[in-house]
Structures are given as C-alpha cells and as structure tokens.
Amino acid sequence: MTSEAPLIEARSLAKVFHRRRLFAAGATGLRAVDDLDLAIHRGETLGLVGESGCGKTTTGRLLLRLIEPSAGRVMFDGHDLTSLDASAMRRLRRRMQIVFQDPYGSLNPRMTVGETITEAFIIHGIGDRTERQQRLNRLLDRVRMPRTAASRYPHEFSGGQRQRIGIARALALEPQFIVCDEAVSALDVSVQAQIINLLQDLQQDLGLTYLFISHNLAVVRHISTRIAVMYLGRIVEAAQTDALFAHPEHPYTRALLASVPVTHPSHRGRRLRLEGDLPAATAVVRGCRFAGRCPHVEDRCRSVDPELAPRPGGGLVACHRVADRTLPWSATHP
Amino acid sequence: MRAADTASARDAASGGAPLLEVVGLTTTLVATGASVLEDIAFTVEAGETLCVVGESGSGKSMLALAIMGLLPPAIRIRRGEIRVHGEDLARLSPAEWRARRGRDLAMIFQEPMTALNPVMRAGAQVAEVLRKRRGMTDDAARGEALRLFERVGIPNARARLSAYPHELSGGLRQRVMIAIALAAEARLLLADEPTTALDVTIQAQILDLLNDLRRERGLGLMLITHDLGVVAEMADRVLVLYAGRMAELAPVAALFDRPMHPYTRALLASIPTSEGPRTRLVAIDGAVPAVGAMPQGCRFRPRCPHADARCEAVPPLVAHEPRHHAACWATAPEDRAS
Numbered sequence: 077m078t079s080e081a082p083l084i085e086a087r088s089l090a091k092v093f094h095r096r097r098l099f100a101a102g103a104t105g106l107r108a109v110d111d112l113d114l115a116i117h118r119g120e121t122l123g124l125v126g127e128s129g130c131g132k133t134t135t136g137r138l139l140l141r142l143i144e145p146s147a148g149r150v151m152f153d154g155h156d157l158t159s160l161d162a163s164a165m166r167r168l169r170r171r172m173q174i175v176f177q178d179p180y181g182s183l184n185p186r187m188t189v190g191e192t193i194t195e196a197f198i199i200h201g202i203g204d205r206t207e208r209q210q211r212l213n214r215l216l217d218r219v220r221m222p223r224t225a226a227s228r229y230p231h232e233f234s235g236g237q238r239q240r241i242g243i244a245r246a247l248a249l250e251p252q253f254i255v256c257d258e259a260v261s262a263l264d265v266s267v268q269a270q271i272i273n274l275l276q277d278l279q280q281d282l283g284l285t286y287l288f289i290s291h292n293l294a295v296v297r298h299i300s301t302r303i304a305v306m307y308l309g310r311i312v313e314a315a316q317t318d319a320l321f322a323h324p325e326h327p328y329t330r331a332l333l334a335s336v337p338v339t340h341p342s343h344r345g346r347r348l349r350l351e352g353d354l355p356a357a358t359a360v361v362r363g364c365r366f367a368g369r370c371p372h373v374e375d376r377c378r379s380v381d382p383e384l385a386p387r388p389g390g391g392l393v394a395c396h397r398v399a400d401r402t403l404p405w406s407a408t409h410p
Numbered sequence: 411m412r413a414a415d416t417a418s419a420r421d422a423a424s425g426g427a428p429l430l431e432v433v434g435l436t437t438t439l440v441a442t443g444a445s446v447l448e449d450i451a452f453t454v455e456a457g458e459t460l461c462v463v464g465e466s467g468s469g470k471s472m473l474a475l476a477i478m479g480l481l482p483p484a485i486r487i488r489r490g491e492i493r494v495h496g497e498d499l500a501r502l503s504p505a506e507w508r509a510r511r512g513r514d515l516a517m518i519f520q521e522p523m524t525a526l527n528p529v530m531r532a533g534a535q536v537a538e539v540l541r542k543r544r545g546m547t548d549d550a551a552r553g554e555a556l557r558l559f560e561r562v563g564i565p566n567a568r569a570r571l572s573a574y575p576h577e578l579s580g581g582l583r584q585r586v587m588i589a590i591a592l593a594a595e596a597r598l599l600l601a602d603e604p605t606t607a608l609d610v611t612i613q614a615q616i617l618d619l620l621n622d623l624r625r626e627r628g629l630g631l632m633l634i635t636h637d638l639g640v641v642a643e644m645a646d647r648v649l650v651l652y653a654g655r656m657a658e659l660a661p662v663a664a665l666f667d668r669p670m671h672p673y674t675r676a677l678l679a680s681i682p683t684s685e686g687p688r689t690r691l692v693a694i695d696g697a698v699p700a701v702g703a704m705p706q707g708c709r710f711r712p713r714c715p716h717a718d719a720r721c722e723a724v725p726p727l728v729a730h731e732p733r734h735h736a737a738c739w740a741t742a743p744e745d746r747a748s
Binding site: 127128234235236264265266267268269270272273276291292293294295297298299317321331332333334335336337338339340341342343344347349350351 | 465466565609610611612613614615617618636637638639640642643645662663666676677680681682683684685686688690691692693694695697698
C-alpha cells in the first residue's frame with residue numbers, strides 16, 4: 077500500500093547560504109536548514125511554524141527543489157528529487173506547486189489573468205485552444221472568480237481576488253502537493269477567512285496535500301492536521317494539531333504558544349515570556365539550538381544535540397529533558 | 411524648563427479633561443472632496459488603552475496621522491476637534507502642532523526603521539529628545555538615556571546606546587522608539603500596529619512593556635491594530651472603524667460578548683482562534699470599499715446580511731448600553747424594543 081508511505085519526505089536536509097563578503101577572508105555560512113527530517117502524508121495539511129529566520133520558507137522551497145539542497149534528500153512519491161535530471165524533474169514538477177504570500181509580486185502585471193493561468197498548459201503542451209479555454213473556465217469556477225476575469229489584468233483585482241488567481245494558477249496542472257507560503261498573511265481578516273475556506277474546500281474536493289507555512293499560529297491551528305515547529309533550521313517538535321496545542325512539550329513550543337494573544341479578554345493573564353531574540357543562524361552551535369533562550373537549560377543541552385524522539389501523546393520532540401521526563405509541566409510557562 | 415510645562419502641571423491645567431478627546435473629526439481628499447474619515451468621536455483617558463481596530467481602508471492609520479498633525483498634503487481636516495489636555499490641536503499652526511508632538515503626544519510605528527534616524531546612534535536619538543524637550547545637559551541626557559534603555563528592557567543597554575538602528579533587531583528598535591516617547595514624557599502614546607512586523611514571542615514582550623508603562627506612568631495608549639487577539643490582550647475600550655466611519659465603540663468585554671454592529675460580529679466570526687473548536691470560518695463576502703467609491707448610506711450595506719431599505723440612510727451612532735455605541739439601523743435599541 078502506497079498510502080502508508082508519506083507523499084513527500086525530507087531526509088537529513090540541509091541548506092547553507094554562503095554570503096559573499098568583499099573585504100573579509102573566508103565566507104560565513106548561514107545554516108538556514110540544518111539536518112532536517114520531515115514527512116508529509118497524502119491528504120494532510122502539515123503546518124510549519126516558527127519565527128522569522130527559522131528556515132521555514134527555505135524548507136518549502138527545498139521540498140519543491142526550487143533551490144538545491146546543500147545536503148540530504150527529498151523523496152516525492154518514491155522518487156528522489158535530488159537525483160532527477162531536468163526533464164524528469166519537469167515532469168514531476170507538474171505534481172507540486174506553490175502559492176506565495178504576495179500574489180501581486182508573483183503575478184506578471186503585463187499578462188491577463190487568462191494568460192497567467194494557461195501559460196502552464198502551453199509550456200507543458202496540454203490541450204488545444206478550445207480545451208485550454210474549457211480548463212481555464214473550470215479553474216476560475218473552482219476559485220470562485222467570474223469567467224470574465226480572464227481578459228483582465230492583475231492590478232484590476234483586490235488582494236483576495238489576486239490570491240484566488242494565484243491559487244488557480246497553482247491548480248492548473250492538477251498538482252497533488254501545494255506549498256502555501258504565508259498564503260493568507262498579507263490579507264485582511266475578512267478576506268483571509270474567504271481564502272482559508274477556499275483552500276480547505278479545494279483540499280476536500282481534489283484530495284490535495286498541503287505544506288502550510290505561516291507565522292500566524294491561530295491560522296495554522298485552524299487549517300492543519302499536524303504541525304511541525306521549527307527553530308534555527310531544525311524541527312524541534314511535530315504532533316497532531318490538537319495534541320500540540322493541548323500539550324506542547326518542547327520549551328520553545330510552549331513559549332511560542334504562550335505568546336499567542338488570547339482570544340477573549342477574560343482569558344488575560346500574566347504569562348512567562350521568552351527573553352531575547354532569535355540568535356543568528358551563522359553561529360556555530362553545539363548542543364541544542366534553543367539552549368541559549370531555554371528556561372530549563374542544563375549543562376548537557378549545551379554540548380549534546382537532542383535527537384527527534386517519540387513524544388508523549390504521539391509525534392516527535394527534540395529535547396533531552398522531555399525525553400527523560402524531567403521537564404516541569406506548566407500550561408502557561410515555557 | 412518652566413514648571414508649567416511639566417506633565418502634572420498640564421494635567422492640572424486641563425482640569426481633569428481626558429488626555430485625548432476627538433470630536434466630529436472629518437477629513438477629506440483635497441482633490442475631490444471625498445471623505446476619508448467621517449464624524450469620528452472618542453476619548454482616551456489617562457491610564458487607559460483604547461484599541462482602534464479595522465481592516466485596510468478603514469482609516470485607522472489616517473486617524474493616528476490626523477491626531478499627530480502628520481496628514482499627507484492630499485488630505486486635510488474638514489471639520490472637528492482634536493483636544494489634547496483640553497486644547498484643540500486642529501486649530502493650531504503646523505509649528506505649534508509640532509511643538510505639541512513629543513511633549514504631549516508621541517507615536518510609534520509598525521516599522522521603527524522609518525522613524526529612526528539611520529545615521530545617528532540609538533542613544534543619541536534619545537538624548538537629543540532629552541536635551542531639546544527637557545533641557546538636560548549632555549551628561550544628564552546620557553545618564554537618563556541609559557536609564558530609559560534599561561527601563562524599556564534593552565539588554566546590554568550601555569553598549570546598545572552607541573548602536574546604529576540597523577544593528578538592532580526589530581524588537582529592539584521598537585524598544586528604542588518607546589524610549590524616545592518616554593524621553594519626552596508624552597502622556598498620550600499612539601501606537602500604529604507596533605507589533606505587526608514582529609515575531610510572536612517578541613510581540614508578547616512589547617505588548618507587556620506597553621502595558622507596564624501605561625500602568626506605571628498613567629499613559630493613555632491609543633493602539634491601532636488589525637489583530638483582534640491584540641485587542642483581546644490589551645484593550646480597555648475598542649473603537650471599530652469601517653470604511654472611515656465608526657461602526658462600534660465599546661468596553662472590550664462587551665465588544666467580545668455582545669457585539670452590536672454586523673461588521674463587528676462578522677469580524678469576530680472570521681478569525682481563526684488559538685483555542686476552542688475549529689469550526690468553519692464565517693467569511694465576509696466582498697472587500698472594504700475604496701475612498702471615492704463609498705456606497706450611499708451605511709458603508710457596510712453591500713456586505714451586510716441584514717441590510718434593508720433603512721440602510722440607504724447613514725445610521726447614527728447610538729448607545730446600546732451607557733458606554734456601548736454602534737451605528738446600525740438593524741440592531742439599534744429602538745428596533746429591538748418594538
């Protein structure tokens with residue numbers, strides 16, 4: 077049964093960006109993604125959360141091989157993406173797509189909506205004029221845009237409508253897997269709800285698998301089957317959404333959830349805050365990457381890198397003190 | 411520095427008036443006369459946090475700029491008063507208004523980089539305010555700047571005094587902005603999406619800091635946000651703006667428990683939450699209308715599930731409870747009673 081195997085899987089994936097420094101000898105590597113393991117199952121939405129610079133966007137691009145990994149492998153439906161030649165990669169790429177945060181920046185302002193959506197048909201030699209037109213109409217229906225939109229230009233539409241156009245383009249080649257990279261982050265809340273509902277309907281109707289990257293934890297909680305938490309290039313915890321929110325194990329996950337604003341004023345209360353900023357990803361880190369900000373740090377955390385291990389209540393977590401059950405539990409403190 | 415210029419003396423002189431009182435404020439586009447903000451009225455008391463919430467196009471940032479006297483040249487105040495310590499700023503000359511900024515009211519922005527001087531050390535920017543506004547000597551200003559950096563929670567404060575803005579993280583830059591606002595001893599702080607560009611753990615730190623300072627110094631805080639979570643976390647009272655008009659003004663608990671305007675209700679139903687069941691979101695169809703293309707009557711009418719013929723006239727803001735006002739024909743109390 078192939079349904080048991082993940083649709084997409086990252087194994088020991090790494091991406092180091094080398095900064096060119098004009099007046100300095102040697103280059104500093106920025107370890108955006110560092111020895112990352114991740115599996116996404118068919119039909120699920122995996123939420124990927126973490127603060128800016130944690131590597132979540134880089135991870136999304138690596139999974140689609142939009143950028144080349146420095147090390148490690150990406151398996152897509154049994155194929156090792158990292159070993160494919162250009163033509164094999166092009167065939168496989170039809171099955172995976174991305175929706176960006178800023179639909180305006182990712183739509184060509186000089187192409188009509190129709191041209192933007194059907195461009196992929198032409199590139200991949202799909203259908204004749206009539207069939208392309210029919211497919212275009214079906215796509216516009218799917219994203220609930222009027223068919224008359226086809227002859228208009230991106231600037232004539234609102235942010236929410238442009239995001240629908242971006243989604244229609246992503247759906248054109250009938251992909252199985254879509255990376256949504258902050259896809260609703262730039263939208264106003266009333267419009268954000270329209271797009272979230274649309275993404276959920278499309279998933280239901282088309283059996284799509286999503287990687288949903290966002291810094292907004294409430295949105296991620298709403299849409300995700302499972303959530304992976306990233307910190308400095310690594311997954312520190314992954315679990316089913318409800319389990320993660322009910323019982324976050326990793327001290328970083330706890331801090332992150334404790335920082336989310338309350339949903340009702342009666343739930344206000346002083347909660348312990350994480351101190352300091354995210355350290356630079358250029359620093360060479362021994363041990364746990366979170367050790368510098370962790371309120372529960374011990375000596376071993378600074379020398380031994382914790383492995384992802386099964387988590388109480390299902391899922392995975394990378395923390396020495398969770399592993400040997402010496403971490404004090406608190407619902408409100410990291 | 412004359413004694414009459416100190417904050418407490420100003421309070422005494424204004425005879426217990428609210429820190430900020432906006433009355434019937436209407437702004438228009440100079441070119442077309444189209445209204446941007448219409449008939450805005452509210453107060454901010456000392457020690458109070460008023461959250462102004464709305465989507466893009468609601469006019470919430472324009473409102474802050476109007477109060478600061480920083481409206482772009484294309485927009486002007488057509489009617490209304492902006493009373494700070496009882497004095498109507500809208501009648502002042504630009505130079506007089508500039509003198510009030512910093513002394514009476516200060517503002518922090520979403521992106522502090524746009525407000526900080528990029529080629530001036532962070533500590534010097536605080537010290538400059540201390541010298542100019544409070545007449546301090548260089549030495550005294552340096553010492554006070556350090557104290558303020560420590561107060562706003564900047565780690566390694568002494569070293570950070572000589573950092574340039576670009577050397578600081580977004581969270582630290584926002585703390586520097588807050589230190590500058592404190593340096594001038596402004597009693598009224600306007601914050602426009604101060605945490606929107608920040609990560610959630612840093613946002614929590616900055617919101618805590620603003621709350622502490624409000625309590626400790628009796629600041630009036632006008633916090634502009636699109637995030638109802640920030641509202642739930644921070645507000646004493648909430649002003650909901652829609653397309654340049656007041657939709658609802660209410661104490662925070664009443665707003666979340668008994669929202670009276672259909673727009674407020676829709677807004678609350680449309681946000682994903684971090685707790686409770688995960689039910690399908692209630693989306694509001696359409697989008698906020700653009701300035702110059704406002705519908706007649708209630709501006710929410712084209713998107714409102716309760717709209718009827720009455721809504722072709724502008725709904726007045728009426729009291730549902732003593733401090734709870736909404737502008738909607740359908741939910742107005744008279745209608746409920748009949």
